[in-house]
Amino acid sequence: ARLIDISEETGLLAVQGPKAADALQPLTGIDLKNMKYYTFGKGTFAGVDNVLISATGYTGSGGFEIYARNEDIVKIWDAIFEAGKDYGIQPIGLGARDTLRLEMGYALYGNDIDDTTSPLEAGLGWITKLNKGEFNSAEIFRKQKEEGLKRRLVGFVMDERRVPRHDYPILNEAGETIGKVTSGTHSPSLDKPIGMGYVQTAYAKPGTKVLIEFGRKQLPATVTKIPFYKPE
Known part of the structure; x- marks a missing residue:
């Protein structure tokens, strides 16, 4: 048997939102409405064979990721937008994806997690099985x-309108550095600036008051539970 890497030949489209299954179902015989989260199916989609459809995404709003050959992606894109026009489908980029994942408190590799952090610090102990043999x-x-x-990696909400940015220092109320910001954005759902960052464990409890350093200014924020916002 041979394992062949086809990453460079494969394109990905993510269709996210609570109406994704309704919009996409006419394009495939795969039962999307009953596809469980983190499972996938393979079949014909928008007239294209051998398409992989997974009930995954990084927005917290439900939806699907569609994998197909690069040469078929434009055809699939056009079919999706035709099928989705009655549902108000809109194209979005990584900026929108980043805002949505941050509202859900999803860690982004390179920002919130990397090779200097541990999954336990990042709140990912639930997928770190320490009793299943040895690993790196x-x-x-x-x-x-x-x-x-x-x-620990925590979420926080700013008391003022300034948006925290990556690597901004996090201070306690005495002005001592206790950590740093890893992600920040303005939350459209809360209409407030939010962020995540690592702080000393003593300051990780929700409700703890902290300060975010913006150059010469230190602006107040409150540690909060994540997700910041959970769709109903």
Whole structure:
């Protein structure tokens, strides 16, 4: 058997939102409405064979990701927008995706998690199985769990209208540095600036008052539970 990497030959379209299944169902015989989250099907979509459709996405609003050959992506795009016009479908970019994932408190690799953070610090212990044999850094994670975490990834809401940015220092009320911002944006759903960042564990409890350093200014924020916003 051979494993062939076809990443460079494959395109991806993400159709997200609570009406995604209704909009896309006429384009395929795969039962989208009953497809469970984090599962997938493979078949004909928009007249194109061998398309993979997964009930995944990084927006928190439900939807599907569609994988097909690069040469078929434009045809599929056109079919999706024709099928979705009665549902108000709109094209969006990574900026909108980033806002949606941040409202849900989803960590983004390169911002909130990287090779200097641990999944336990990032609140991802639920997918880190420390009792299933050895793997890279397993001993480090076990030690963290035994000794307790020194820092945690938290969400916070700004008291003022300024948007926090990556690497801005997070301070306690005494003005001491206790961490740094990893992501920030203006939340359309809350109409407030929100962010995530790592802080010393003592300051990770929801309701804790902190300060975000904007150059010479230190503006107040409150640590909060994530997700910041959860669609009904």
